[in-house]
Amino acid sequence: MDYTAPPPETTRPARRSGGREGSSLWLMYAILLLFALVILFSFWIIISVSLTSTAELRYGFRILPPRFSLEAYQYTFANMKGIWNAYGVSAVYALLGTLLAVAVMSAFAYALSRPRFQARRGLTFYVFFTMLFSGGLTPSYILIKQYLKLYDTIWVLILPGLVNCWHVMMLRTTMQSLPSSLYDSARIDGASEYRVFVSVALPLSAPALATVAFMGLLGRWNDWYTPMIYITKNSLFPIQYLLQRMLNNIQEAMNMIEFSPFASSVDVSKLPRENLRMAMMVITIFPMMLVFPLFQRFFIRGITVGSMKG
């Protein structure tokens, strides 16, 4: 009953390198290293600014801070209540949203994968059509704001993006490709469709589910667009949206600071500036970089095996 196929290789076997063509090998490595360094450098400069002290910021950003200072991080951890709230909103959005999405989409995908389901073709078209044509931003906005009354609630983050058609199709293809004998034997044993779904289809499509879950987490954690359109309440700002506003508006950063009773005596020029924003950015990127290795196996394999359609 164990159906896990041997994992496809994501790199090919090592090859002996001929000494004669060392120079072209260098060219290949130069291209790869250049791009890799550009990527790492881009992330580094954010980190570098976040490690610069406020006093030294006025000399401009540096590739290497004159001396490493944790001031911005200390300040964030001590004073920025707003950012932790936004962090919480993002966590709820990402976790709850992904959990619901995977449940709803995998159940749908399972139904679509069953040959005996009579509505299968009709519903497949129903999904495809939404990928082809959409009403656009404005009708959705009017619908959600005027009619559904989801504006400024956590549900506007979770519900509209719940079903991703690409992910449904990917899950459906995976479930279809499982040997039908597995389903049939379970059905002969008298198991209901629910049971077959939960105890046969789900466990066997674990890699696809992991990929969809990771992409769901990533998309929701990184989402600034939905809140930009539908959220105006400070307490419901997810982290990315907060940071987006902060880049454009230093005032926003100050609103997030819990002022002392002597708020008026706070010297605005002493408030941490870009280093603080960059520190918050680093703290925001962190969770996804942390989660990525867990999913990397499935993720890179999914791309490398090149399942455009599956």
Added chain:
Amino acid sequence: MTAIRRAIRAPNKAARRNISENAQLWTLALPAVIQLFVFSYLPIFGVVLAFKKFNVTKGIMGSAWVGLENFRFYFTSLDASRTLRNTLTMNALFIAIGTVCSIALALALFEAPKRGHVKFFQTVFVLPHLVSWVVVSYIAYTLLQPTSGLINGMIKRLGGTAIQWYTQPKYWPAILVCFSVWKGVGMSSLYYYGSLMGVDEEIFEAARLDGAGRLQIAWHVSLPFLVPTITVLTILSIGGIFRADFGLFYNVTMNNGMLYPTTDVIDTYIYRALMKVGNIGMSSAVGLFQSLVGMALVLATNAIVRRIDADRALI
């Protein structure tokens, strides 16, 4: 009597089982079906807004019809030519430059002899895909900020005068191409690398025995194998040429109005028409126009792809 009844019931048993099976499958499908109906299909009916002068108190149905007025307003404005031109030319640049860069990276990655190195590059190349456009806008800000940004810092150290990046539209096509490449190329190079992995290793072995060098193999063996994938992916991305990446154009430019001559695209225009101007009729009209042309392009490009490689077609 019971025997007859049983005989009648027997074939029905399978049918009944089939009905209950279908009912169960329907309940599994239902949440998603309802979600799609509410959030994807209801807005499609909302496109009537494009032909109305929307009034909140009267609702969609009660608002007055204005025919094609909303479309006329957009197409006769200067914004139409600007947004259409920027959307099409910037997307064309992204597709052309992005494709060339991803192929170069994929070919180089394929020639890298050490497995550990390949894994390292794969991981690094995926990183830009893991972050949002907001993160990219922070990186851009660190580089381009006029007084303390790294690039102006370097220009000043070399004796030049600082450039006001965020107010000069002429630099932005190049800047946007750089960030688009930065964010997308690593990922798409992995797709190309994936299709190279599918090529029979013996072919490369044979080329090597014939004395071909790495560059020759990359150019004369690997690249020809990539051509079908390149063709299909390029055609598919041309299908999306009418849709701009809102995050790139909005965040990296910090939505700066002075840059609109080169950075305003259809999607940012629709957003502003709705959220800043509050012209619901016109923003729906432009949205509908974009959806229709977008659909036509996707269908057309798909028809072409189906002829080349049926497995890659979406429909």
